[in-house]
């Protein structure tokens with residue numbers, strides 16, 4: 001029997017997002033607009049770790065915008081973001097916990113002032129992190145993890 005070995009080339013410059021909850025890596029990629037032509041993406045799903053199972057994504061030549069990190073924090077609140085330069089990790093940060101989300105997700109209340117013809121920028125406050133629940137600033141509707149998650153599809 002031949003053993004199949006999957007070689008993963010280390011990245012020279014790019015980002016590694018580690019500690020994504022198992023099976024949520026595709027969601028994280030979607031937030032980042034990946035996969036995209038010309039961007040090398042490596043994905044590992046259901047990796048066994050000391051704390052259970054996790055996903056990892058790596059991609060080259062790409063820095064993350066704050067709004068992207070805020071979105072990732074909703075899907076993967078315990079993720080760490082490692083920046084790679086010249087094959088070395090130059091910074092390693094946990095995603096910050098966002099207490100206020102501006103313009104990132106939509107309110108699920110169709111009558112909300114943020115969903116009218118001249119929509120206002122949405123604004124939500126984090127009320128619970130496990131599972132994620134946020135409250136709309138305008139209509140006080142509670143939006144749950146699943147509804148947030150669906151918006152990133």
Ligand SMILES: [Zn+2]
Nearest residue numbers: 107112136139
């Ligand atoms: Zn609302």
